[in-house]
Amino acid sequence: MGITNAMRGDGFPREQDILRELEQRHRDAMLDLVLAWGELDGALGMLLSAASGVPMAEGAEKFGRLPGSDKLQQLFKAVRAHPRGESAARQIRKHKKAYERHSFPRNRIAHSKCLGISRRDQDFIMFAAFEKHGEDELIVDSIPIQVMERATRWGKAMTGLALRIVDEISPVPNH
DSSP states (O other), rough: EEEEEEEEETTTOGGEEEOEEEEEEEEEEEEHHHHHHHHHHHHHHHHHHHHOOHHHHHHHHOOOOOOHHHHHHHHHHHHSSTTTTTHHHHHHHHHHHHHHHHHHHHHHHSSSSSEEEEEEEEEEEEEEEEEEETTTEEEEEEEEEHHHHHHHHHHHHHHHHHHHHHHOOOOSSOO
């Protein structure tokens, strides 16, 4: 995923280890990821609404603010409860695990301070998260741009899958 380091009181990582100025490719990778996952969040809400038999506007009100992982968990429970839903529930569980794995870089972008890029390997974007690590340290993650691009591709593919299922099961055309 990324390299998790500890940010100690002695200044690790050192200032000389970080290039503060991001290149356009770094900005593009982060923006693409955030936009893809914003679309995925809406698609998962639509899928949960359709699977629950709830009109989209009502579903937006009921499910719209849930984290994506919670939407997938509720979808899993609903499908598993169906008499013939065991196989589909297993698939949803796999997608939920993949969602959680791929959401890491998106969450770092959205909820951490971007420090810049690694001087040693400029494919790594560095983030300081306000999360405890060890006894008296905070987390610093170095995330390869390729991990962000992979999470973007997965998010777009999952959005497509969710919307295809919505089209198949939604009682109202055009969502």
